[in-house]
Amino acid sequence: MKIKALTQYLESIAPSSYQESYDNSGLIVGNPETKITGVLICLDSIEAVVEEAIDKNCNVIVAHHPIVFRGLKRLNGNNYVERIIIKAIQYEIAIYAIHTNLDNVYHQGVNGKIAERLGLINTRILAPKSFSKKLQIFAPATNSQKIREALYAAGADISSSHSSIGVGNNAGKNSLGEVRLEISFSAGRQSAILRALRAVAPDVSYDLFSVENKTSNIGSGMIGELETPIKETKFLKHIKKQMKAKCVRYTKLRNRKIKTVALCGGSGSFLLSTAIAQGADLFLTADFKYHEFFDADQRIVIADIGHYESEQFTSNLLYDIITEKFSTFAVYLTGTNTNPVNYLV
Numbered sequence: 001m002k003i004k005a006l007t008q009y010l011e012s013i014a015p016s017s018y019q020e021s022y023d024n025s026g027l028i029v030g031n032p033e034t035k036i037t038g039v040l041i042c043l044d045s046i047e048a049v050v051e052e053a054i055d056k057n058c059n060v061i062v063a064h065h066p067i068v069f070r071g072l073k074r075l076n077g078n079n080y081v082e083r084i085i086i087k088a089i090q091y092e093i094a095i096y097a098i099h100t101n102l103d104n105v106y107h108q109g110v111n112g113k114i115a116e117r118l119g120l121i122n123t124r125i126l127a128p129k130s131f132s133k134k135l136q137i138f139a140p141a142t143n144s145q146k147i148r149e150a151l152y153a154a155g156a157d158i159s160s161s162h163s164s165i166g167v168g169n170n171a172g173k174n175s176l177g178e179v180r181l182e183i184s185f186s187a188g189r190q191s192a193i194l195r196a197l198r199a200v201a202p203d204v205s206y207d208l209f210s211v212e213n214k215t216s217n218i219g220s221g222m223i224g225e226l227e228t229p230i231k232e233t234k235f236l237k238h239i240k241k242q243m244k245a246k247c248v249r250y251t252k253l254r255n256r257k258i259k260t261v262a263l264c265g266g267s268g269s270f271l272l273s274t275a276i277a278q279g280a281d282l283f284l285t286a287d288f289k290y291h292e293f294f295d296a297d298q299r300i301v302i303a304d305i306g307h308y309e310s311e312q313f314t315s316n317l318l319y320d321i322i323t324e325k326f327s328t329f330a331v332y333l334t335g336t337n338t339n340p341v342n343y344l345v
């Protein structure tokens with residue numbers, strides 16, 4: 001089976017268009033046409049993981065964090081990123097990253113996995129966002145079907161209820177004999193959609209909108225409830241155990257039971273005000289800075305368990321996703337501890 005079959009499947013769960021603008025998810029090293037010999041899963045594709053892949057005869061590494069975020073101008077091996085890329089290319093190891101696109105999905109995403117481990121119910125995305133665009137086109141009635149077909153082929157959403165309005169029986173036809181077409185698509189398809197439109201109907205006029213949908217199943221963080229409210233210290237211990245955290249840094253307790261819990265794997269401090277606004281009693285995440293802890297201000301308890309600890313079960317999530325679908329190649333969880341942070345306890 002080829003690498004592209006694997007990446008296409010992963011992106012059917014977490015489309016690459018859902019990644020944040022600063023991210024670099026996708027196939028970072030490797031040829032999508034290469035046949036897979038084995039897959040090694042990790043959070044961070046560090047040098048020791050590339051070596052482990054070589055030892056285990058895996059020619060694909062599936063990592064949560066992209067090893068390359070910014071453009072590389074030279075590959076001299078002067079830093080760990082360059083060394084990893086060079087080694088991966090030398091040994092023909094592909095590196096694929098599935099990062100903020102996996103953070104941003106509700107089903108089979110990073111935060112759903114954390115919520116599951118904590119035993120949360122009634123979960124929903126904490127800060128939903130829209131990745132949807134809508135194109136409104138005024139086109140000659142005779143051309144409308146052709147345009148629709150071209151846009152569907154370019155990735156427009158066929159199942160969308162907005163796919164055509166006012167087309168049947170020429171309803172909505174104006175005095176110029178034009179009909180209005182409305183087509184929805186995910187933001188990542190925008191350039192392909194506009195290219196397809198220009199190719200099939202270069203002269204039509206159109207409006208392009210971003211669709212606001214705050215109930216969307218896509219976005220940052222997650223919020224949910226505990227079936228039975230429990231004491232703050234008991235819940236902090238529960239977090240430590242369930243997330244295998246060496247240490248939990250937390251803010252002043254409020255002497256009230258924990259019922260509603262907000263969470264975000266990785267660096268989630270940007271979601272603090274949203275967690276408070278949505279009535280969370282506790283916000284579980286990582287990478288809070290000293291001064292940011294003050295922002296809890298007795299309105300919520302912040303619990304910071306460390307970046308690696310908050311996301312470590314993402315590897316298990318990816319393992320389950322891949323092994324449930326594919327059985328023609330070996331899949332391994334890395335045996336390498338890729339956490340760059342150590343604790344003296």
Ligand SMILES: [Zn+2]
Pocket residue numbers: 065265266267307311
């Ligand atoms: Zn992360």
